[in-house]
Amino acid sequence: MRAVSLVVALAVVTVCQAATPQLRFAWKEMDFTWDSPEARENAIKEKRYIPENNLPLGLAHWRNKMFVSVPRWKAGVASTLNYIDLDGPQDQPLKPYPSFKDNFVSDSATELPSNSSLISVFRVYVDACDRLWMVDTGLADILGNGNQVTGPSIVIFDLKTDQLIHRYSCKTGDLKEDSFFANIIVDVTKDTCDDAYAYIPDLGGYGVVVYSLKQDDSWRISHHYFHFEPLAGTYNVSGIEFQWTDGVFALSLSEPREDGYRTMFFHAFSSTKEFCVSTELLRNYNSIDKNEAFHDFKLLGDRGQNTQSAASSYDPKTQVLFYTQVNRDGVACWNTNKPYTIDNNALLFSDPVLYEFPNDLKVDDEGVLWVLVDKLPRFIYRTLDPNIINYSIYSINTTEAIQGTACQ
Known part of the structure; x- marks a missing residue:
């Protein structure tokens, strides 16, 4: 089992080196x-x-x-x-x-x-x-x-x-x-x-x-799925351990279906699970049976331990959902055409120095993924060193980012 884990780990490292985002902006202080x-x-x-x-x-x-x-x-x-x-x-x-x-x-x-x-x-x-x-x-x-x-x-x-x-x-x-x-x-x-x-x-x-x-x-x-998971409320970023009870935070929309509605993907911040619901329900919530509507919210799956995510963004070009990985100092993805399993959620890039607490990300209309890193736990619980880079923004083409991964 250890040998298998080592092979997987090496594969992740190789992917991380191949898909390297470009540093676009960086500040010591704002x-x-x-x-x-x-x-x-x-x-x-x-x-x-x-x-x-x-x-x-x-x-x-x-x-x-x-x-x-x-x-x-x-x-x-x-x-x-x-x-x-x-x-x-x-x-x-x-x-x-x-x-x-x-x-x-x-x-x-x-x-x-x-x-x-x-x-x-x-x-x-x-x-x-x-x-x-x-x-x-x-x-x-x-x-x-x-x-x-x-x-x-x-x-x-x-x-x-x-x-x-x-x-x-x-x-x-x-x-x-x-x-x-x-x-x-x-x-x-x-x-x-x-x-x-x-x-x-x-x-x-x-x-x-x-x-x-x-x-x-x-x-x-x-809905129950908007709550946080009690066992996913502990974080450890750059040696700083803290507990958060943040519920639903990351929302993303698919492209419109034939009926004009979209799928909304969502998850609580303090959670490792992903859910979805049709925007038809969200738009017409006041005129539907609430008891029946409860079952229209669907569990997609679990990403695995320490995969709490602050933000997500859907790319219509690749049909991939990108999301931050705050405990893993990086960004991961899931191809929405595949089952939501740990193996199908790929860690694209990760570095405890470069990507310490990736807080937000967006896919723009040009197919570029933008990631903002800001060391928020240090800001809240300790202090930031004004002599080093504390805040940064990276970019990478979405197609390039997923090349050779389970998200392709």
Whole structure:
């Protein structure tokens, strides 16, 4: 058995060396495009900008822009929603989006300065209609005093004009006591821009909120499969052991079927299992039998021990689901045309230094996989060394990434 394990391990190493992502961006600390050196200096003096407290978490690609979110985990975050130029320097400062004014909000604020102001954004999503979607949690200094400036809301920007399209405040019925909305995906095509649906996982309240743009309404869905696994709540990243109880977090959509609906793949963060459900159920949840609908959520399978994943993204070109592997310092994949087994879930690349805590990944419309690495456990439980690279973004073509693996 040991000999077999060794052969498998060597095969994984060979694949990792063959499919090497390209380092596109890297930072020791995050900085921003300030109006002047004086403005930056004053912000530091006033503790409105504390460089070491700005950690990138989410990303999304649109044309020559790479959007990067910086949640207000701690005090002193200068801007929560930003972008960088795709053809710019590796360590370029972040450009606040849509403006610095909309993002430079005090940690002690008691209300939104304007409708386009943003407090704390985790994941972002670019849809087929050139719009940028996100959930603004409304919570500042999350790990500190925890100031709930405003309730969570869905925010949509027109990327062609950089203008706010709509802000939708989540309803009381969408929320539970421990609700936390850190991700969003959008179900839409270029021909159905006015009839988009957003699916928002509640990692703390163990549910999914569905939002209809056309109806401008939302509803909450509950299911056992949205909860975390008690035996999968322990993590060990770079020697740091910690326990998280995060429920459903990673959502991904297949291409539309003949009936127009898609398959939504999902899993809890603290879990090693993958599930799926048709978006037909999600869209029409209020008009169906809830008891019968329970069985329409399907277990696909188990990835194996220590395969907790923070994010996933489906590639329609290869029909492969890519996902992060935080305990294994890398990225893995599954070909959706194959059974969901351990053997069919391939670890594509892994390195405890280069990919320490891959937090987010996205497949763009050009078939490129983007991965953001940010050492989040060090940021939360210890400290980051400002003299080394702490945050990075890698890219690789999806076809190249899976070549020679079980995902091909």
